[in-house]
Amino acid sequence: MIEHYNISNLDKLEYTVGRINQDIINLLGLQICECDVKLTAKRIRHTKKHECEFESFSDYKTCIESAPEIIGSPEYVGLHPDRNSVRYVSSIGSVRIIILVAVGLDGVDEQWIKTIYPITEDKLNRYIASGQLVKYQ
Helix, strand or coil: CCCCCCCCCCCCCEEEEEEECHHHHHHHCCCCCCEEEEEEHHHHHHHHHHHHHCCCHHHHHHHHCCHHHHHHCCCEEEECCCCCEEEEEEEECCCCEEEEEEEECCCCCEEEEEEEEEECHHHHHHHHHCCCCEECC
């Protein structure tokens, strides 16, 4: 079950925010099984360092709380060059900001979000041109 969260009122230590599905596994050539993606309250607090990269707290909150939607329906996916995390990338339409969600690949039955942050359109295009991200669906 996918759980949504409010960064202003975290009522749990961890949330199940998505799954690494078989399509992503096949597309990226991963050697893992389908599994849940979890996010800890501590990791959500870690994203606070990126708050200054947003125009407002409201934009920051909207984007950080969009991780379940980004993982569930990304526009682009890819592997980090060191192959230790999957990158899910989508534009959050309501605020027109491109968000990258990095999911670590060091678990067995579940994986954990490492970070969530905005990227520029220029950086997105560089990741695409270098083959680090591919269009999904």
